[in-house]
Amino acid sequence: MIQIEAESLSKLAAKALEECKKGVVHNLVLSGDFSYNESESHFVMTYDGVASKWQDHRKPNELLINHGQYIHRHGDGLAFLVRELKKKKDSNRACISLIDMEDIINSHDDPIPSFMILQFGFAGEESKTLLTTAYFRALEVTCFLPINLAEISQVIRNLKIHFPEIERFRLVLHAFRAYAKQNFHCLRKASIDSAEPTMIAYAVSKKNLAQLKEWLDSKITIEESIICTDGLHHLRQAIDMQKTDYTQEILTHLDKVLNDMQRLRLTRQSTSHSKAIEELETNIKKELLRVKELLI
Amino acid sequence: MWILQISDLHIDNFAQGDINPDEIRKLACAEACNIVPNTEPLALVFCGDAIYKGHSQNYPSVQLFLQNMIGAFSKKVELCLCPGNHDICSDESCHFEGFNRLAWNLIQDEECLFAFDKTVVTRTILDADFVLVNSAYHRDYTYGQVNINHLEYSLDMSKSPTKIIVVHHGLIPIDPSDKSTIANACDVLMLAVSHNVTAILQGHCHKQVLINVGKNLCSLVGVGSFLFPPGHNLNNQFNLVRFDNNKIAEAFGLRFIADLWKSGRSKGFEIKKMDII
Numbered sequence: 001m002i003q004i005e006a007e008s009l010s011k012l013a014a015k016a017l018e019e020c021k022k023g024v025v026h027n028l029v030l031s032g033d034f035s036y037n038e039s040e041s042h043f044v045m046t047y048d049g050v051a052s053k054w055q056d057h058r059k060p061n062e063l064l065i066n067h068g069q070y071i072h073r074h075g076d077g078l079a080f081l082v083r084e085l086k087k088k089k090d091s092n093r094a095c096i097s098l099i100d101m102e103d104i105i106n107s108h109d110d111p112i113p114s115f116m117i118l119q120f121g122f123a124g125e126e127s128k129t130l131l132t133t134a135y136f137r138a139l140e141v142t143c144f145l146p147i148n149l150a151e152i153s154q155v156i157r158n159l160k161i162h163f164p165e166i167e168r169f170r171l172v173l174h175a176f177r178a179y180a181k182q183n184f185h186c187l188r189k190a191s192i193d194s195a196e197p198t199m200i201a202y203a204v205s206k207k208n209l210a211q212l213k214e215w216l217d218s219k220i221t222i223e224e225s226i227i228c229t230d231g232l233h234h235l236r237q238a239i240d241m242q243k244t245d246y247t248q249e250i251l252t253h254l255d256k257v258l259n260d261m262q263r264l265r266l267t268r269q270s271t272s273h274s275k276a277i278e279e280l281e282t283n284i285k286k287e288l289l290r291v292k293e294l295l296i
Numbered sequence: 297m298w299i300l301q302i303s304d305l306h307i308d309n310f311a312q313g314d315i316n317p318d319e320i321r322k323l324a325c326a327e328a329c330n331i332v333p334n335t336e337p338l339a340l341v342f343c344g345d346a347i348y349k350g351h352s353q354n355y356p357s358v359q360l361f362l363q364n365m366i367g368a369f370s371k372k373v374e375l376c377l378c379p380g381n382h383d384i385c386s387d388e389s390c391h392f393e394g395f396n397r398l399a400w401n402l403i404q405d406e407e408c409l410f411a412f413d414k415t416v417v418t419r420t421i422l423d424a425d426f427v428l429v430n431s432a433y434h435r436d437y438t439y440g441q442v443n444i445n446h447l448e449y450s451l452d453m454s455k456s457p458t459k460i461i462v463v464h465h466g467l468i469p470i471d472p473s474d475k476s477t478i479a480n481a482c483d484v485l486m487l488a489v490s491h492n493v494t495a496i497l498q499g500h501c502h503k504q505v506l507i508n509v510g511k512n513l514c515s516l517v518g519v520g521s522f523l524f525p526p527g528h529n530l531n532n533q534f535n536l537v538r539f540d541n542n543k544i545a546e547a548f549g550l551r552f553i554a555d556l557w558k559s560g561r562s563k564g565f566e567i568k569k570m571d572i573i
Contacts, residue, residue, distance in 0.1 A: 010406035017404060042414060043406040046396040049388060146400065182363065182401075183356060191353060210308070214353070221356035293316070 001027040009034065009149045009171075010043035016141045020180035028139065028178035033170045036160060039153035043146070050186075051150035062194055064187045064226055065111045067151065070098040078155065081120060082162045089127060095119035096155075109269050111187055111226045114138040115148060118155065123170070130156060130169040139175035140225075143184040148173075181223045190218035192231030197238075200231065204238035207245055209295050216292045220285055227265040229258055250294045257287045297422055298332045300373075301535040303343035303464070303499025304521035306382060307358045308351060317523050320532055320552060321361065323564035324522070325368035327550055331536055331567070338373050339421050340366060343499030343519065344380025344432070344464030352385040352394040359401055374421045375402055378428040379410065380464035380500060381437040381476070390435060416446040424458035424539070427451060427493075431465040431478055440465025440478040440500070447484065451491040458542045459493045466501040467516060476500065488514050494542050504533060504549045506570045515544045515572070520551075535570070544572070 002025050006012040012030050019025055038044070059066040071077035077096045084094040098113045117135040122128075134152060139145060152171070160166045192200070192215035203211045215231060236254045239246050264280040271277070307317070332338055346358040366373045379395040388394050390412040399408050408417050408428070415433040419426045427450050431440035442463065451459065466474075467481040478484060488496055489510030498518045505518035520533040532552035538545045547570040556562035 008406065010400075010404075014404040041406065042391070042396075042409045042411050043400070045391060045411070046393050046400060046409055049393055050397075143401065146397075183360060214308075217357050218353070221360050 001029065003029045003031070006030075006032050007034075008032075008043070009038055009041060009153070013043075013141065013145050013149060016145060016178065017180055020141045020178050025178045026176065028141075028175045030173040030175075031171060033168060035168055036156070036166055039156045039160075039169065044150050044153045047146045047150035048154065050147050051154050054147060054151055055154055062189055064189055064228075065113065067098060067113055067115055070103075070113055071096050078158055081155070081159065085120065085122070085127075085159070085163065089122045089125065091121065094121055109226075109265070114144075115151075118152065120155075120159065127163045127165045128167045130159060130163070130166050132156065132169050132171045134171075134173045136173070136175040137177070139178045140181055140184045140186070141178055142180045142182055144186050147186060181225075183221060183223050185222040185224045187226065188222075189228065190222065190224070190231060191215055192218050192235065193228045195231060195234075197234040200234040201238040201241070204235070204242055204246075212295055213292050216288050216295075220288050220292070223281065227261050227268065229261050232258060232261070247294055250291055253287045253291045253294070257284055257291070260284050260287070297424060297539050298336050298338045299460075299497070299535075299537045299539065300328050300332075300338060300340045301343065301497050301517065301519045301537060302340070302522040303519050304345040304380070304382075304502060305342075305358060305361065305523050306345055306348040306521065307354050307361060307523065308348040315552075315554065315557070317361065318364070320523060320564075321365055322368070323552070323557075324532075324534055324550070325365060327563070327565045327567070328534075328536060329369060331548065334371060336538075337422055338369065338371065339376060339424075339426070340373050341376045341426070341460075341462055341497055342378070343462060343497055344378050345382040345499060345521075346377075346379070346395065346398060347385075348382055350382065350385040352387055355394055355398050359398055362402060374419075376419050376421070376426045376428055376462055377402070377408070378462050378464055379430050379432055381432045381440070384432055384435050384437055392430065392433075414446070415443040416450045418450050418454060420456065423456055424460055424494075425454040425456040427454065427459060427461045429461060429463040431463050439476045442478055442480060442484050444480060444483045444487065448487055451487060451493070454491070457492075458539065459491060460539075461488060461493055461496040463496065463498050464500050466498055466518060467496065468505075468507070470501045470503050470505070470518075474501070485509060485514075492542075494539065495537070495544060497537075502531070504535070504551075504570070506544075506547055506572050508572055513543070515547075517544075517547065519549075534565075547572075 004015045053060045054067045056068045057072045059069045084091050096118045103112050114136050119133045121131040260280050347354045377399050383395045385394045392410045396409040410430045415430045417428050434441050465478045469477045492512050493514050495515040502520045507516045519535045537547045549568050549570050550565040553562050553566050557564045
């Protein structure tokens, strides 16, 4: 177990990253006692727009899942928090539980939130200090932790509207397994995977190389924890239909990529962190770069 | 201390010219490694326009590009970033969130994040204060402007004898057709001179320049685009500047010469010592 304390949320995130760069951390505990203003810091507001997408009642198309869809599926989760804390300041039930056993049992390797519980309470009779505790089954600290901290800050700001006496918040964040992936996709779909198949076919037929390269970049520049091959399948199909305009080599490399992605998906079913995964990920990126180079 | 000054990446997927951006990066880093002694500290200073026309989906590519650039050196390379007019994105508020996320992912220092009420930030590297100025904070891409109050405060707060301002837009008009020079450049220069600023590093104009101004000879150092679109091989350049004793000791401009490189008559970048005007 590693415990980290800091005087600001940004320092908490930076220290967590420093620790996770050395390797996976089991039971990472981040904590701090902050003034309310920290929930509106420049660091937090940098991620506020992205956090809003994660907290939205409806999942935005660009995300594979979002937290709002889980928080609000049985009614407005945030409204419940306010009601519960208004009714009973020392309630032990002022919490948001994002997933239940059914979600986990039936999830296989499909994406489900890693952010599992967010609980609030007040220290003593007065509502000046908001106790804030979060539990994550897994936590990527480079890209996702700043978003998660901004999400938590959004909920705190929401509670402040109903409890204007809040002056401070005391955060404890517990992650069962914390790790750092420099270009983690944060469950955001690569743009090629959210593109309509007809748009991919159109770009291929028009030889819109800039667009095709941008789509390939959307797979090359990020590290995905959920394997999605939709866009690359559509791209392969479309190029196959326009064989005269493209070199056959592109199809060979795309086949290798799709094959490796299938192997990666199977490997991921038995382990989340291994050398084999790293090697497959590197090969996939190398092959995609080659495809990009061949688009001339 | 050495500074590798780059600007105007404009990362996007334009049709490529004779060479791709990764190749340019590798050639540039190899050249910089040859020139900068391994024992000397090095800072990579980026003067804005990471992406093109606010296409924020390309920030991950910029991140990877800069990570690879830093990773090419066998020593720790510090990084300074300021945004440019092309970094104004429509899918953000007035606080440059897209650029800030890039800065956070690369530096992890809240002090280096820009906001509408924080348009100038200071990053201290060794004994030098890099005063990073967002000259696009007003979100009008047609011209540059500096929040003078913010700049003055940052310069007042700086205790280092070596103060280096990093800004995107140019301070002196260079091209008669270009009206985008910093609108209040005179105020910026007066502050720089009165605070004994060592150098002002700028981008935007896609032009190499080195001019000394003021009684203490504050050096204005401009650099052309590192990856100018659409070809990626048009006038690609970067500067290497060595600072010593709060002054520029020497400065080199490096330019990629595509035809010589293609025919094997050049290693890629041609080096020229910059003359101080």
